[in-house]
Amino acid sequence: MSTDTGTERTERQIMYREALNEALREEMIRDETVFLLGGGIGQRGGSYKVTVDLLNEFGPKRVIDAPISEASFTGAGVGAAITGMRPVVEILFVDFTSLIIDQIVNQAAKYRFMSGGKGRVPMVLRTQGGSGNGLAAQHSQSLEAWYYHVPGLKVVMPSTPYDAKGLLKSAIRDDDPVIFIEHKLLYMQKGFVPETEYTVELGRADIKCPGQDVTVIAWSGMVPKSLAAAEELAADGIDAEVIDLRTLVPLDKDSILESVRKTERCLIVQEAVRRGGVASDIASIIQEEAFDYLDAPIRILAGHNTPIPFNLNLEKGSVPQQNDIVDAVKQLVG
């Protein structure tokens, strides 16, 4: 597959958060059943400014500030979705989704199945995760594995403004609940986003950097780090291919396997703690389906099994950094 993110192009560059804002705005114009629900998303425009100006444009019926009642306003999103609306519910930090687990796991994820296929929950849960800002243990986690684990949910984690916009539009149009996890370090990152309408299909990985020697699989905040590592490795004559999964569910198994069969070496980079993570599952898929192609054991570089520490040096030490990725690749191809 080819890269469709236009990373080399020099046309309009906007920030990740602006791209998300455009996606919300365009979908709200296109479909009057789309509405936003969350804490501080109206006048304040959201903690990371993703929803700025939308209250003024669409009014308080469609940009709804909710009290700090996460379980119930998320459940309200589920109920609205069941009855014909397309809510985009925002939970400020993925860490706070511990408060809404019942509504997501027992309600939203299972409604279509339990109703014998008749019911639908076309809801997007927007949230953000990741470390790097010194926000400590309850505001820095990477919890995608919780939702990856539960049948009935889609899990989307964009790394570029282009993907953020295109994937959010697809998520809003999807008839099933989508957990859309942004990364707090990416909101200010700029990238190419066309002025014209487009969407990015859920379930398609993107080769952000083609290469022959080793496959580096990453998502969300680990993508820019992997790309920077690939650049550094290129200087040393190592040609790394960086695959951005973009969506974890559905998982683009074909792209992963195709790349690994080509490079015969694979590193999976995950910000979340190692234990019980998505990387381990991807590794098991690769060894089941591409074992004969592998020239080296699959390597996983993941966060340490620790709560995220407050001190910036400790925080950096707890999750993979660019130099860790470079070192891991060198060991893998060495």
Next chain:
Amino acid sequence: MMYSREFLEQLYSTIYTIRIFETECIKLYRQGLIIGYFHPYLGEEAIATGVCAALRPDDYIVSTHRGHGHCIARGGQLKKMVAEVLGREAGYCRGRGGSMHIADIDTGNIGANGIVGGGIPIGVGAGLGISIRGSEQVVTIFFSDGACNNGVFAESLNLAAIWDLPVIFVLENNQYAVSSPIEEMSRIPDLHKRSEGYGVEASMIDGNDVLAVFEETQKAVRAGCEGKGPVLIEAKTYRHGGHHVNDPGLYMPKDKLEYYKAHDPVTIAREHLISQSDCTEQDIAEIEEKANRMMSEAVDYAKSCPQPSVENFLEEVKHN
């Protein structure tokens, strides 16, 4: 208030049908044909019947784990219900949901719920959708005294209040959270009193009297349509047995149980029908006969329905 004979007959037919559905299903359970959890609505039939009689076709309801009565009162089909509790492909959820998960989109029944309190926010969301669309619908959320001690009850009551949503909170206070008596779980057992702090108008009624339930719900529907926001109705009632079929309910005091069994919703509905119309015992026997026949046909139908295919199921979930 004066009621037509036809209306009173309809109420009686519904309340009797719920009674017969539960008693016949308990027999099927004892025969091993129904498995898993089965929570009978016996003793609480007047609430679903009275509430749903006051609702319009476009309105929504949110049900609970004790939800068969709500589904029937809302116009659910007995055949599809029995097929579901028997786990058959022809059931409401294709045998994938069971007793605790029956939803009937066609009658606006958003669904039962295996999580106590889990449906309350969902109902608020249905109300939010109505408010955004500006349609003239209302949502009725059935929930129990047990659910009142879950955080989502407090949160949801507040959300419905601040957003003026057309939501009717119907608190079926059967006085037990599974096996825990309400007096031990709350210092104030009249739970509707909690609503004052949220600015939600509330009332308490005899949940075993179908007309009392109907009249209070009618007022609530009117309030919802007039944009007055949510109301809460506490309907006091009592189960005729334990929490589920296999719970003998030994913790329920005998005298209290006997009192409520004598204050039976089916008997009360029957008395209304006799005293307020020219309906005779013979006419009532015919209503009951018809309901018995429909239930018996539903059971025969469900028993004859095929089990879901495991192969098809595995094919469906292959790419999840």
